[in-house]
Amino acid sequence: MTITKADFSQLTILVIDDSEFVRRLVFEMLSGFGVGKIVLAESADIAFARMDAMRPDLIICDWQMHPVDGLAVLRKLRLRPDLPRIPFIMLTGHRSNDDVTTAIGEGADSYIVKPFSSATLMSHLLKVILDDNSHLDARESWAV
C-alpha cells in the first residue's frame, strides 16, 4: 500500500551520526519534511542516553561511526528488553549485498547508501513507517 500525503509533525526521529555535516544535512531534510521532533546524537553513548529520555518513533543511524559503529548500536538496541522494537534505518557508504544482508539480519528495517537524495530518504521513511508493527509490541513502555 502506498500513501500520497503525510503529516510528520507527530513523529520523533533520532539521528545518530558522528559526522557533523551529515547530522546537519539529515536534520535539514527531515525538517523540510515537517518532522515534529528531530534529536541528534554524535555517538552511541549519547544516542542511548537520548533514547532513554525521549523514546523515538524511528532511528536513522550511520554504520561507519567511531569508536562504536552503527551495527553495534543496532545489536545493543535489539537486545534491550525494556524497549519496544524501534524501526531502524541504517545509513552507510557500504554498497555490497553482504553488507545489506548483515544489516537486515541484525534487525535493520531499511538501508540507505550514501550519497542519497531527499526523495530516497523519504522513500525509506515511508517504507519503514508503512511496514511498522511496533505499536503491537507487548513491551509497551511509554505513554502518548
Added chain:
Amino acid sequence: MTKRPSLRDKISGPNAVPIEKLVARGDEASERVQLHFDDFLKLRIGDLEALRAQMTRDPDADAWRNFFTIVRDIRGSSALAGKLGISQFCISLETLLQERDPTDPRMSSAIATHIGALQIATQGKAGDELSQTLLAEQLSLAVNALPAMKRDFRATL
C-alpha cells in the same frame, strides 16, 4: 498506560501534505546545507594538518585514530555533498592509514600528499571529475607502493 498509535496513524493527520511537496522542501533544505560544504571542508583539513604534525612527533598517540575519524567524516560528507573526487581521495587515504605500515619513513609524505590533494580540491584547482579520478588513482598507486600492515580503528560496544 495509553496504547501507542501506529506510525501510519501518526503521519495520517488532517494536515497531511503531498509527498512530492515534502520532498521538494527536503531538497531545498539539502541545497542550503551543501552550500556550506566548502567551509566545513576547509575546517576539517585544518584539523588534519594539526593532527599530522602531532602524529609525526608521536606515532603512538591517539592522533592516528582521530585523524582517521576525520578522514571518514570528510569522505561521508563529501559523498553526500556530491563531491565524489574528494571522496575518492579520502578512500585512498583511509587505505593508507588502515593497511600500510605507519612506521614506514615514506608514510608522512604520503599523508601530506593526500592532504595536498584535498587542499587543491577545496581551492577549485583539482579540475573536473575525470581529472580528480586520475589524481585519486595516482594517490592509490603511491599507497600501494608502501608495505602492507593492517590496522583496525574500529571498536565495538
